[in-house]
Amino acid sequence: GAVVSQHPSWVICKSGTSVKIECRSLDFQATTMFWYRQFPKQSLMLMATSNEGSKATYEQGVEKDKFLINHASLTLSTLTVTSAHPEDSSFYICSATRDPEAFFGQGTRLTVV
Amino acid sequence: RKEVEQDPGPFNVPEGATVAFNCTYSNSASQSFFWYRQDCRKEPKLLMSVYSSGNEDGRFTAQLNRASQYISLLIRDSKLSDSATYLCVVNRAAGNKLTFGGGTRVLVKP
Numbered sequence: 031g032a033v034v035s036q037h038p039s040w041v042i043c044k045s046g047t048s049v050k051i052e053c054r055s056l057d058f059q060a061t062t063m064f065w066y067r068q069f070p071k072q073s074l075m076l077m078a079t080s081n082e083g084s085k086a087t088y089e090q091g092v093e094k095d096k097f098l099i100n101h102a103s104l105t106l107s108t109l110t111v112t113s114a115h116p117e118d119s120s121f122y123i124c125s126a127t128r129d130p131e132a133f134f135g136q137g138t139r140l141t142v143v
Numbered sequence: 144r145k146e147v148e149q150d151p152g153p154f155n156v157p158e159g160a161t162v163a164f165n166c167t168y169s170n171s172a173s174q175s176f177f178w179y180r181q182d183c184r185k186e187p188k189l190l191m192s193v194y195s196s197g198n199e200d201g202r203f204t205a206q207l208n209r210a211s212q213y214i215s216l217l218i219r220d221s222k223l224s225d226s227a228t229y230l231c232v233v234n235r236a237a238g239n240k241l242t243f244g245g246g247t248r249v250l251v252k253p
Contacts, residue, residue: 064240064241072245073230073243073244073245073246074187074230074243075243076240076241076242076243079240121184123186123187125241130175130192131189131192132177132189132232132241134186134187134188135186136185136186137184137185137186139184
């Protein structure tokens with residue numbers, strides 16, 4: 031069964047609105063989770079590292095004010111895409127590591143219209 | 144130069160044939176190496192870890208060459224279901240932060 035659960039699996043939203051994506055680790059605690067974005071025919075690009083109880087660490091070029099990350103518990107991290115625009119349309123995937131393997135959520139396909 | 148590089152393919156493989164491809168990495172301090180499989184519009188799933196001694200899992204064989212900084216994946220007796228994108232993944236020295244290659248697309252045809 032799934033080790034990491036991500037919700038929703040797909041979402042369509044209007045330009046200018048915000049969208050929240052949840053990532054949960056099942057049956058294990060994850061002090062660190064990772065958020066990735068994948069554009070068509072491209073590989074996964076790390077956006078940020080979500081740290082339980084502290085601020086997320088963002089990769090270069092990722093706007094922290096646009097992609098808000100909250101990791102309030104050891105099993106839940108959320109990514110909120112604020113003021114979404116069509117160029118934010120992408121496949122967003124979270125992951126958590128249960129040594130030695132990294133497990134991925136099912137991904138969220140975001141379409142901004 | 145990208146930290147992890149792969150030939151994007153596609154590799155068109157006749158069913159039953161053998162296919163092999165490599166991945167190079169630039170960070171000599173990298174500690175862990177993996178091959179993940181990703182089907183279209185799905186999340187990546189671990190195919191196998193890669194060890195210095197080389198390891199085999201059924202029809203799949205993975206090799207690590209630290210001196211030349213590359214890893215390889217070989218698929219024997221290819222099945223139609225092997226069609227997917229294979230992602231080379233490297234774990235940086237600390238923090239379990241994974242770096243993904245661009246993926247190698249494999250198409251197995253009857």
